[in-house]
Amino acid sequence: MNSLPLVSEVSRAAVAIPAARFSLVKRSVLPGFGISLGFTLFYLGVIVLIPLAAMGVKASGLSWEEFVKATLSNRALAAYRLSFGAALLAAAINAVFGLITAWVLVRYDFPFKRVVDAMVDLPFALPTAVAGIALAAIYAPNGWIGQLAAPLGWKIAFTPWGVGVALTFIGLPFVVRTVQPVLQDLSRDVEEAAASLGATRWQTFRRVIMPAIAPSLMTGYALAFARGLGEYGSVIFIAGNLPMISEIAPLLIIGKLEQYDYAGAAAIGMVMLAIAFLILLGINLLQRWARVRGGEG
Amino acid sequence: MKLTVIAAAIAVPCNLVFGLAASWAIAKFEFVGKNVLITLIDLPFSVSPVIAGLIYVLLFGAQGLLGPWLSQHNIQIVFAVPGIVLATIFVTFPFVARELIPLMQEQGTEDEEAARSLGANGWQTFFRVTLPNIRWALLYGVLLCNARAMGEFGAVSVVSGHIRGLTNTMPLHVEILYNEYNFVAAFAVASVLAFLALVTLIIKSILEWRHGGEISAARA
Amino acid sequence: MSAQNRHRAPLDESPIVRWLLIGSALGFLFLFVLLPLLTVFIEGLRGGLAR
Numbered sequence: 402m403n404s405l406p407l408v409s410e411v412s413r414a415a416v417a418i419p420a421a422r423f424s425l426v427k428r429s430v431l432p433g434f435g436i437s438l439g440f441t442l443f444y445l446g447v448i449v450l451i452p453l454a455a456m457g458v459k460a461s462g463l464s465w466e467e468f469v470k471a472t473l474s475n476r477a478l479a480a481y482r483l484s485f486g487a488a489l490l491a492a493a494i495n496a497v498f499g500l501i502t503a504w505v506l507v508r509y510d511f512p513f514k515r516v517v518d519a520m521v522d523l524p525f526a527l528p529t530a531v532a533g534i535a536l537a538a539i540y541a542p543n544g545w546i547g548q549l550a551a552p553l554g555w556k557i558a559f560t561p562w563g564v565g566v567a568l569t570f571i572g573l574p575f576v577v578r579t580v581q582p583v584l585q586d587l588s589r590d591v592e593e594a595a596a597s598l599g600a601t602r603w604q605t606f607r608r609v610i611m612p613a614i615a616p617s618l619m620t621g622y623a624l625a626f627a628r629g630l631g632e633y634g635s636v637i638f639i640a641g642n643l644p645m646i647s648e649i650a651p652l653l654i655i656g657k658l659e660q661y662d663y664a665g666a667a668a669i670g671m672v673m674l675a676i677a678f679l680i681l682l683g684i685n686l687l688q689r690w691a692r693v694r695g696g697e698g
Numbered sequence: 699m700k701l702t703v704i705a706a707a708i709a710v711p712c713n714l715v716f717g718l719a720a721s722w723a724i725a726k727f728e729f730v731g732k733n734v735l736i737t738l739i740d741l742p743f744s745v746s747p748v749i750a751g752l753i754y755v756l757l758f759g760a761q762g763l764l765g766p767w768l769s770q771h772n773i774q775i776v777f778a779v780p781g782i783v784l785a786t787i788f789v790t791f792p793f794v795a796r797e798l799i800p801l802m803q804e805q806g807t808e809d810e811e812a813a814r815s816l817g818a819n820g821w822q823t824f825f826r827v828t829l830p831n832i833r834w835a836l837l838y839g840v841l842l843c844n845a846r847a848m849g850e851f852g853a854v855s856v857v858s859g860h861i862r863g864l865t866n867t868m869p870l871h872v873e874i875l876y877n878e879y880n881f882v883a884a885f886a887v888a889s890v891l892a893f894l895a896l897v898t899l900i901i902k903s904i905l906e907w908r909h910g911g912e913i914s915a916a917r918a
Numbered sequence: 919m920s921a922q923n924r925h926r927a928p929l930d931e932s933p934i935v936r937w938l939l940i941g942s943a944l945g946f947l948f949l950f951v952l953l954p955l956l957t958v959f960i961e962g963l964r965g966g967l968a969r
Contacts, residue, residue: 425729425730426727426728426729426730427727427728427729429726429727429728429807430811430814430815431726431727431807431810431811431814431820431823432814432819432820432823433722433820433824434723434726434727434729436719437718437719437720437722437723438719438723438727438729440715440716440719441716441719441720441723441724441735442735444712444716444719445735445738445739448784448787448788448791449738449741449742449788449791450738451757452753452754452756452757452788453745453753455753455756455757455762455763456749456752456753456756458763459756459762459763498942498943498946501939501942501943501946502943502946502947504939504943505939505940505943506943509936509939509940511940515903515907517943517944517947518903519899519900519902519903520899520947520951520952521947521951522899522902523895523899523951523955524951525842525845526845526849526895526896526898526899526902527849527891527892527895527954527955528848528849528850528851528868528869528872528891528895529849529851529852529869530849530851530869530870530872530873530888530891531849531869531872531888531891531892531895531958532954534872534876534884534885534888534958535888535954535955535957535958535961536954538881538885538957538961539953539954539957545953545957546949546953569950570950570951570954573950573951589929592929593929596929602929602930602931602932602935627744630746631744631745631746631747631748631749632746632747632852633746633747633748633851633852633855634747634851634852634855634869638873638876651746651747651748651749651852652748654748654749654752654856655748655855655856658752658755658856661761663755663756663759663761663762666752666755666756667752667756670748670749670752670753673746673749674745674749677744677745677746678744680744681737681740681741681744685737881961882961882964882965883965885958885961885962885964885965886962886965888958888961888962889958889959889961889962889963890962892955892958892959892962896955
């Protein structure tokens, strides 16, 4: 739920303590290191690492030409384009409105504020299939919002726009929950100083507040984007799933599996995994940048 | 319906034990490679649920790496209950661990060291000192883990094979009913799931208001 | 402090901006969170509570 700051951030500080002697493990009076680490590694291996490796093995059974054919076919390229485009758009919408929501929740008072705050996490708690059918019902041509858009000649459900709507829903909590704590901890002294020097409120926001929250805003954006790329459950009901038009990348894998093309499915899986890794790396770098920033302020 | 409960009832305790073991090793000891380990624990969150299902099909499916061996011994994992349980464990893998690790790192090892010097053995130290210190964060992690376990769709959909009555969880049932144009029934099942989500949100909010200090360590 | 106040350098947004921000945040959440939730319950209960 709060997939916000990666756990790795907090631990890095602890690891930075120089080891007293040269050893892989620092001695401790507490028991249970061997068994707890052993179990952790065993479980991690069985559940996560070995199955992921199996996908690599399966994909490596393909020749280079076959791999390219599976992952770079026109249909696959169209799906990547849609997934990237919709995820970028949805994350951008969430960056704007997530920032406003976080700001409002931290700085202002209004009725039912706690309820609103709790509501932000609903996309995490609601099963994606439930969200999917609900969004499809709302944005279908005879749905509450679809009805309003239809006379304007704008179809949302069963088009690429529907994918964007679903991904906006799914990524909504990320930006709010990464920006909110940073905004909360922001000292108002700097703002007072800026104001007393004659800055307008907008100048203070742009020059003082924005730089302080920029790393967390970008982290939230990246998290929402990454989630959007892999999302499946909420999208398939509203997307229409037409090949070349409204078929998302995860659906390619399902399609390959249904044709019993396991190696092809593994190949596309490897591509998506590599992209997820790159985004994860980017988020780690962003958080490092945020820490450097925080150290200066 | 029953399968939803079974999957959650196996996945949550498994990840609970894992979360405790991992956070004990990571927070109470210093060792080389800790950051890599933490990144790997977080990995299932960044992997698409479809891939989470796919990897088990590739490993245990008929054409999978272990497929021939499994069918020789008449063991069915994919398109059956064990596969659904495995996929559920995968997608909820980091929930408990990531709540506990930052909190236990913040709390340090002083309490446990004091207990040891007073003569408590390892398990006594854990149950009497560590567990009370982390109970609310633990409950919080279990709550989130359970919500995701009951609601997971993508990963479970891939490994289930859509065998009606045998391998469908509640979220999968929603899809089947919806695709049969039985919208009323689909939304009826969906509203049960939505109600569960609301209950989760309410308990979560109460935990945050009452014990925010302990839980927020994970968000610091 | 008071000497500089003539420059009008407020620490808070004007009420209009404030309500605009609150309004757009609530509008966004209503559209993307509350509406789907309501849809599920309304459509779900339409078939009667029998289940």
